[in-house]
Amino acid sequence: MRRTGFWWFVIVIFILVDVYFFQAVTTVMQGFSPSVKLAVTIIYWIIALAAWLALFAMPYLRSVQITKFYRNYIFSVLVGLFIAKLVGCVFFAADDIRRGIEWLVHLMSAKNTNRPEMAAIHRSVVMSWLGIGFGTTLLGTFIYGYRNKYNYQVKYVHLQFPNLPKAFKGFKIAQISDIHSGSFTNKAQVIKGVNLLMQQKADLVLFTGDLVNDRYEEMNNYIDVFNKIRAPFGVYSVLGNHDYGDYIAWPSLQAKEQNLENLKKVHASLGWRLLMNEHVIIEKNGDAIALIGIENWGAKGRFPKYGKMEQAYKGTEPYAFKILMSHDPSHWDAEVRPKYPDIDLMLAGHTHGMQFGVETMFFKFSPVQWMYKQWAGLYKEGNQYLYVNRGFGFIGYPGRVGILPEITIIELS
Template identity: 55%
Template sequence: IDMINAQKSDLFVFTGDLVNNKAEEIKPWIGHFSQIKAKYGQFSILGNHDYGDYVKWENDLIKRGNLQQLKKYHAELGFRLLLDEHVELEKDGQKIVLAGIENWGLGFGERGDLQKALQGTTAEEFKVLLSHDPSHWEAQVKNNPSKIHLTLAGHTHGMQFGIEAFGIKWSPVKLRYKHWAGIKEENGRILNVNRGFGFIGFSGRVGIWPEITVIELKKG
């Protein structure tokens, strides 16, 4: 938290998977995460784990209630949760569009509605998209008629196992995801996949460090 705030960023974004299974998992951390502050706000989206799909519920009503509670926790953290929508942010007379969609991932639920999230935007506006799963960029974003200049994703964790040294970047997760970590540019559009900060399954990482990404936007 101190490291994040030390960047004095204009904007903080969180690209999903606040919990692994249940909303209550975030409760012990609310006091910590709510300390994150950025001048123009803190924004978030949902990841595949946030919907409670990987735990058995007594009924669908309880499952839906869990998701609604998680959305409330985002607000308690001070995060503006973007659900297939966008906001406009202005600094020094320059404006960007920040859009966020619900999780869209091949094999992990295609809930997000990109067209809805971009409704009302123009071709000339600089757009940043928060989309949890990098497979969405391949499927819908990189060739979208509405140019999305920068997409920020996560999801893969670099599989929490790999090699990143001496110019080598490898993880078995590459067998599933073409772009699993770092920056990729194609068709004049950029994707950045963050390696994440938590874990799923194995409570550790081997060769894949936790990551906080600091991005500076410069006018071309």
């Protein structure tokens, strides 16, 4: 019942934004011919009505295939439309504030005995065009971003550590994260991404969580793709928040637990060693480093803390160099740096860079930075490093704008 009420609230907000946005459309059509005005009005409200009906129908879709397509594409268009119109409404609201101030000034300056006739304070055509222009441009970038969801990029990182054992100088680690196989719709493109990873010839491959969106079956069609990932020193993995199936309704607790057990078997069938609050020792030419892998641990309240650092860390004390695999980057500031200052490098994912942002040599921005201090790329505090992978896959929005899918190659020296 509560969920239905929330959905109706979303639909009402969507309708209010549409009505408010259309006022600006009416403003810019003042000089248009009646036939053009009528055509624009009909097209606008047909699109708006279709969006409302789609929103209304969403909770009632039960087919797995329809739901997958719907969430990946139609829902993202709806969200894109809403955000684009919402951005436009910011301009319209600023103009309305200007109109309100002008009205108040006229009202306060009028004389009580001889009150002048107040002329209508019209909306600004310029501000209306700006709002529509910015909103349309934003929607266009969302649509354009569909083509980037498989546009895999290799990021090369060179890190120097004074305590790195000599045998590991030049050691290459490949990191991938957030595969989200339940979102894939083009297997051939995914194969290209895996081939690109293998072309890097890394010594060690590390996967930092979120293999699926919710269910282990989402990997059925991709086991024969990701089992091609191999490295001389092995492939290791950890779980992410989506891997536990916490975000869907299960018929029973047993069904949810069985899904997790089956997902663990998927990791094994891929040839990946899943680390569940434990560590392994990587040895090379008589030297050794510790690799620690924990279950998901998020500092944000809505993400469960399955990870047990104390359990995973115990026994690594004698090793001079330590790497931690932890899905959520908020773990770094919340627990790792304060309690484990001898963990040299932590690898995380989780944020996807929100799959939307701007990255240049001099500037990096994504709305996700308002939620996560460390959200993409390399960070350093004291002698400790954190690298946040931007994600191999995608979820929700089936595309990427500015923040592209990533394969990370870290060379140690």
